[in-house]
Amino acid sequence: MTALFDQLRAGPRSVLNRIPFSGGTGDDDETRRPLPVSGMLAAAWTLGVGLAVLTTLTLIGWIAAPRGAFGQGVAEVFRAACQVWLAAHHAGFAIPGGRVGLLPLGLSVLPAALLYRAALWMARDADLRLRMPARLPKGSTKDLANARRRAQLVLIAQAGVSLAAPYAMLAGVIALVARNELTQPFMGEALLSHLVLAFAAGSLATARTIGPWRSMLRLLPERPRALVAGTAVALLTMLGAGLVLVVVALGTSFGQVRELSDFLAPGVIGGVLLLLVQALYLPNLVIWGLAYLSGPGFAIGTGTLVAPTGVQLGSVPALPVLGALPDPGVTSPLLMSVLAVPFVAGAIAGVVVARVAPTPQFESAPLWGFGCGLATGLASGLLAALAGGPLGGARLSAVGPSAWEVALSVTLEVGVAAGISAGLANWWSMFHGARSAPAPVRMADEVIAKVTGKIKPSAGLPGHWMNATEADTQPIPAIRDDWSDEHTPFDPTPVVPRPAGPLATAPPHEAGDPEARRDIVDETDDRGGHVIYVDPYAWDRDS
Structure with a gap:
């Protein structure tokens, strides 16, 4: 009887341990699954939870909005939620007379967070920590360290593919469900966006199982690690400056933003949803600020330009946050001083590159600094491409910054400043290190005499x-x-x-x-x- 009660008590616990994301440790060997199976379960869980959240929000909007906005039935509400899910992965739509590609980047936080949480469970469920190469003893050769690093990278890539492949296949099903007479999702963009986002989240979460965040950079060799650190510093500096620019613009034009909100009169629930939409577009506006700081600026339709050199606008969409745009005309010289931000970011990034990986050749340090500027330019161009896009046809077919212009400007500005600062920082570290290096000790009695010479002799001794x-x-x-x-x-x-x-x-x-x-x-x-x-x-x- 006692054994029967023990089995009854342990039964629910073993069942919960077998359920994904239940919080169970799953220490039994029977609960361990192969990596592809764990990845498929994690992908299905992410898709189910994400669609449940978006369906709830869409249902609230359907209740508050007129009946013609989402159709006449709950099926149309679910189809609209599927379209929002695809938009969260930056998958565009084809509409009559054009296409929609200007999608809120803030909406991508939901699937990214769910994928990261699912990838952590996948790594724990498949025992990836035990499959990681063991630590090498002290004094191991460099070849063994490189082999261990390659094995870690291979396992991280396998985990990313195990989550991304089933996630992309499920995205194809969602794209088929989201089709209607007005919107047609692009199947290629849906598959590619889901694949890239799931692979990035799965790889990052698996690398996190190795150790702290700082240990993740040690997976890279010294030179690529220096480029990654310098690029991250430069990009974060420019994005921070872009955020400050957006906040200042909203603060100075708060009256116009409020007038546009009152003109729309969305109501209580509609006002909350409108505020949520504008908050989701905030990352796009920050990247537009980055493009403004770098020089090319951005457009709000064909034939328009918002840049430090001048502003040319026409009719803009009725979005209250766009009321913070500057007035048309020539900008003031004080506002043109923001063009110095990319050079400051490049100077800081060059110092970081020289500190992480100094080089004994003076002429190679500026090249690595310029390489950091090139990487920063490519990353900025990619962000500009994601933050912009068409918003229909005709005049709104070009909204946001130009990707190639932003990439070229940031590469030249950040690259030149980073090359100069990296060369100077590398020269200073070598020169200062050569002067402050301690001289080698040749004889022990010299050290003893130097130390004991500081002791004051007694009054009764001559020396x-x-x-x-x-x-x-x-x-x-x-x-x-x-x-x-x-x-x-x-x-x-x-x-x-x-x-x-x-x-x-x-x-x-x-x-x-x-x-x-x-x-x-x-x-x-x-x-x-x-x-x-x-x-x-x-x-x-x-x-």
Whole structure:
């Protein structure tokens, strides 16, 4: 009976451990699944949870909006949720007379977070930590370290593919469900976007299982690691400046933004949804700010331009956040000073590149700095391509920054500044390091003399104790057997001090002499005392 109760208690726990994302540790070997199976379960879980969240939000919008917005039935609501899910992965749509490619990048946070959480479960469920190559002992060769790094990268790539492949196949099904008479999702963009996002999230989560975030960079060799660090610093600096620019523009034009919101009169629920949509487009606006700082600027339709050199606008979409755009005309010289931001970001990135991977050749450091600028330009161009796109046909077929213009401008600005700063930082580190390098110690007695020379000599010695002669040393008192020990009552007779210096002589040792030493006692003698002789020159004869 006791065994039966134990099985009943352990039964629900074992079942929960077999359910994905239930919080169970799953330590039993029977619960371990192959990596492709774990990846398929993780992909299905991500898609189910994501669609459930978006269907709920779409249903709220369907209740608040007019009935013609989402169709007449709940099936149309689910189809609209599928379209929003595809838009979250930056998959465009074809509409009558044009296409929709200007999609909110903030919406990608939902599938990215779900994929990362699912990838962590996949790595734990498939025991990828145990399959990771073991740590090498100290003193291992460089070839063994490179082989271990390659094995880690291969396992990370396998985990990314195991999650991305089934996730992309499920995305194809969602793209078929989301079709209707007005919107036709692009199947190629849907498959590619889901594949790339799932592979990135799966690889990142699997690499996270190796150790802390800092250890992930150690998977790369030294030079690529320096380029990645410098590119990240430059890109984050420019994106931070773009965010500050957007916040300042919204603060100074808050009145116009509020007037546009009142003109739309969306109501309570509609106002919340409108605010949510504008918040989801905030990453797009930050990238537009990056394009503005780099020089090319961005467009709000064909024939328009918003740049530091000038602003040319026409009619803009009725989105309240667009009320923060500057007025048409020539910009002020103070506003043109933002063009210095890419050079500052490049200077910081060049120092980071030189600090992470210094080079002994002075001429190669600027090349690595310019390579950092090239990587930053390519990343900025990719972000510009994702942040812009068409919003229909005719005039709104070009909205956002130009990808190739942003890439070229950022490459030249950041690359030149990073090359100069990397060369200077590398020269300074080599020059300063050569001057501050400690000189090698050739003889131990030099170090001993340097350390002991800081000790102040005693008043009774002429100098350093190693330089003293026999005539210069002070007398060493002898402990006689007729001296009193600690058990003898204290004698209050004052002790006459002996003269100090090189001419001091040994005191007489006759009994009753007032100059006899009574302050030295052999505490280990319990048999009446004995004489102890100390040879001060024994250290010289031990060798």
